[in-house]
Amino acid sequence: MLSIKNLHVKIDDKEILRGIDLKVKPGEVHAIMGPNGSGKSTLASVLAGNEMFEVSEGEVLFNGHDILDMAPEDRAREGLFLSFQYPVEIPGVSMVNFLRTSLNEIRKYRGQDPISASDFLKLMREKKKAG
């Protein structure tokens, strides 16, 4: 499902990842461990598509697609995204609005119709009960 081959990553000419290989099959759960500064977050950020980092070598395939050339939003729409350790709080963006925009973007990507504000609220209430 996810395959990382010989991944090298630089930030401002400083090499941080020096050849990572990793294969994740569907249904598997992996935990990556290591001391501070060993590049765990860098790996996660690169996979999510943070433009601060430069990939100098290697390839990453997700469901058979090369994702390194994709924009972060397209990776997310393909189903790969990063859960932030410290989620960014954006003053003025309400959670409902944010979630709905996000869902609609992904629906659009999949060729589905956008969901209306009232339907989305209904959906949210259902999910809340289920949880």
Added chain:
Amino acid sequence: MDNVIKNIIGRDVTLDGLFEENRSLIEGNSSSVMNALRSDAFEAFRRLGIPSNKVEDYKYTNLQPLFSGDYSLSLTPDTLVENVEDIFSCDVDTLDSITIFIVNGWYYARNKPDGLPDGVRIGSLAQLAKEDPSFLEKYYGKNAPYLSDGIVAMNTMFASDGFYIHIPRGVTVEKPIQIVNILMSEEPLMTNQRNLIVLEENSEARVMVCDHTLTSDKFVINNVTEGFVDRNARLDFYNLQNQHNATTQVAGFYIEQKEDSHVKTNNLTLHTGVGRNNITLKLAGTHAEGHTYGLYLLDKNQHVDNFSFIDHAVPDCFSDELFKGVLDDHATGAFTGKIMVRPDAQKTNAYQSNNNLLLTKDAKINTKPQLEIYADDVKCSHGATVGQLDEEAMFYLRTRGINREEATILLMYAFAYEVIEKIQVEPLREQIRTLVEKRFRGELDKCHSCVVCGQKGTGVSCM
């Protein structure tokens, strides 16, 4: 100081020459109360002229070149054949309001403001000057600095009409009063509109002024609005500006507040060419509260300059200011927040904040807090920020599948929201919220001359 040479449709004439030439026509159409100030205003104008950037208060907006060029002058009321209601559809049309129209600076003759509570008067200033001169005399020219500001002097020289609102003692007008300023002309046009808002003791009103251009000609607008808010009265004032790029508008709001009064102004510039707002609140009675807010959303080569002056003349008053701007392309902006705390004005609380978001390297903002504090027991704060979109927030949104354009809109909107949420009238806030979102999505493009204008450097038509 030399006054600008102005071409009034094909011939060179100075503005003061123009005034002298048309004085009898202007005065003939007007009444004694308004005519009484014209000589002094004329003298002041000859001394001051149109403010250039050498005048400190106009440092970032040189009005002189903008007030020269080929224009006709709106000296007589328009005789419109069509109904304004038929040719104009309002962007906030679902708002349940008392609506009146002003066409090219003149009170539209077929206005019928109905549903007014007893004693409330809304109408034409020229008419008021004829019918109730003693009322107008008490207020006319009392707040607007027509002897020290050239642009106000010019307005006072030429002004013939505009709207007035009079809310008597103890009356609350629940519905918002909406004034729609419409500009439409077959040729470039200059207007001088004069307005008056009077709220007597314990009264309350919400006034919304919408500025629109309906034809693509160049417009130069010089508006002056004087406001008098008496004891314990409450005025919410909104100005929504949505004009095309060939518009120059100078709008002055000069409001005086008495004891325990509450005034809130909100200047929302959605689209214009060059805009200059002079917002003056004089806190002249103890425990008066003044709030001034503003939002300007600029792109291409628009320019907006908000100049606010909060005058704490007596003790125990409160003022709060928040102006926010989003500037794209080559847009430029300016903000001045002048706060005067006079020697006796102890226990003053005054807050001010100006935040700007620059989306490109070419956008520019000049922001200037200007606090003059002559009392020693006061609490004043000011802050100004200029920044770019937060890359981390942008990345976060993108990792949730929201593309860059959509994320930009979401972030700009989030930035602007702080000003919008200050609007207390719920339906109005919703309307403006939608308008701002439309504006960010580019669905509210007022720039009829865009085809010729394009970007910077392609002509003066779109200044």
